[in-house]
Amino acid sequence: MWTNRRLILIFYKPLFILNIALSLFSVYFISTNGWHANMGFNNVVVTSLLKLAGYAVSAGYQYTMLQNVYFYYRNAGVSVLKLYLQVLVIDFGIYTLLLLFYNLLS
């Protein structure tokens, strides 16, 4: 599934800044508000929802602005849907790792 690593990076590049910014903001949000908000609502749920919103915006941006380049990935023999899923797994993995590091350090 991960044999096309370079292709995944090419696909991820235009989406990277927004999604890494949201991951870093999530860590900042938890560092300032704590893991549980005052009303007992888990802030990880809040930041995860924020991440999901980021994925929706990224997919919308790709679909409307960069749809022409789908043919590049297809000509490389790969499904665009598969690339979306791979990038989502990688990005959510980075987000999870950042939260884990913060948890260890704090």
Next chain:
Amino acid sequence: MDNSILRADSIEIDFDGHKILQGVYLQCKQGEVLGLLGRNGCGKSTLLKIIFGSVTPTHKYVAIDDVFVNKGYMNNQIAYLPQHHYLPNGIKIINLAKQIIDPLVWDEFANYPVYQTHYNKTVSDLSGGEWRQLEMLMVLYSKAKFILLDEPFTHISPIQVEEFKGIISSRSKTRGIIITDHYYKNVLEVSDRLLLLNNGYTQIITNRDDLVTYGYLSA
């Protein structure tokens, strides 16, 4: 070289209740160039995209060596040159090329002046013509057994058209190529066989008179 055969049969698609393609049949062998002609809006690009797998029709049967192919692009079976630019911006051309080009012909590809001059740049640094040349070369030198060229001669200069006709002929020794373009004389020159897409059906064309008969050319 394999002698694979691409077959597309019973292809049907309609837009807003209007049938664009109905009962289309074509076949292309590795080692030949199949020219596809037709008037504006007759469905040539749609047909190529259906074969490639990026458009879903009402009905289709696409097979390579009698094995059904749902998405032609999967696993480098079919490559497609769209009418528009398709290379992503912001990535060096060498990195884009390495994901697509068949390693067996990498040296030949890398010797083209347009690649030699620009391989370390991104596509936004190129002129429209250079961009188009690279896109065409990347499709022609891709790993795919079958190559679909949708208006390849648009946006490039006449001298480059001549050069690319030679490249298409050369690549067709190991690939099956389907080409469509409004510069029909170029298509005639480079093709081994011709089909005309007319009223949603494919017609075999054997001479110029057939094109007049079907109303593609005037008498």
